[in-house]
Amino acid sequence: MTSDSPVRGIDHVGITVPDLEAATAFFVQALGAKVLYDTLAKGQPPQEGEDLERRLRFLRGSSIRAMRLLRLGNGPSLELFEYAAPEQRPPARPNDFGLQHFAVYVEDMDAALARFQAAGGEVFSRPHELPPLEQGPGNAFCYARAPWGTVIEFISYPSPQPYENQTALRRWKPPQRD
Incomplete structure (x- = not known):
């Protein structure tokens, strides 16, 4: 393409x-x-x-x-x-205009969130299933906040996603680690 x-x-x-x-x-x-x-x-x-x-x-x-x-x-x-x-001023909240968060792709959501909390970050909730066009086994996300307020999303989508049936385009995904 x-x-x-x-x-x-x-x-x-x-x-x-x-x-x-x-x-x-x-x-x-x-x-x-x-x-x-x-x-x-x-x-x-x-x-x-x-x-x-x-x-x-x-x-x-x-x-x-x-x-x-x-x-x-x-x-x-x-x-x-x-x-x-x-x-x-403090960082923007997700409902404010402007850049609201960045997301990191993780292989092991629980381990990543535990490490984040141990470093002093705040995890907002348990991981949630991704929305319908992104759902699949193991596909999940969770929001968290760094100690000074920056919002960070943890995301993982190891399974194919339903949107892939609607387009040949694919979202970028970090390569697997060696």
């Missing part, structure tokens, strides 16, 4: 965190993330000023204190940002 879109896929998801080191430790412990590099290490001069405020639509007086890229399994990276700003 060919496409006229220049987009190849999602490269990374950016997340603002209150403490870069604590968030990194959480993602390493909870999701097995690995640190790739620091774009702006703590202790370096912050990125700030009118040009940055204009480019990123920051509130006046905001600055980036630290940035780090994490590798998360076989999918997009996570880019963590620690900002200083005159006014910061």
Whole structure:
């Protein structure tokens, strides 16, 4: 199948965190993330000023204190940002406009959720069966929240899904681990 879109896929998801080191430790412990590099290490001069405020639509007086890229399994990276700003709000709730969560594919839902909780995350409920066009044995999802409020969905769909009978297109799924 060919496409006229220049987009190849999602490269990374950016997340603002209150403490870069604590968030990194959480993602390493909870999701097995690995640190790739620091774009702006703590202790370096912050990125700030009118040009940055204009480019990123920051509130006046905001600055980036630290940035780090994490590798998360076989999918997009996570880019963590620690900002200083005159006014910061908690993350959006799923019913608010804007990016509301990211999802991680897991082989073992119970083990993944236990690891997430042990790292300090909050699991909202027990895993639920996926909706009708995604249902199948073992196909499930569960929402959870990182300690600073970012919502993360855990999802697994080892069985064929009913939508596959309606289209030749398939959703992207991380490859099996060796």
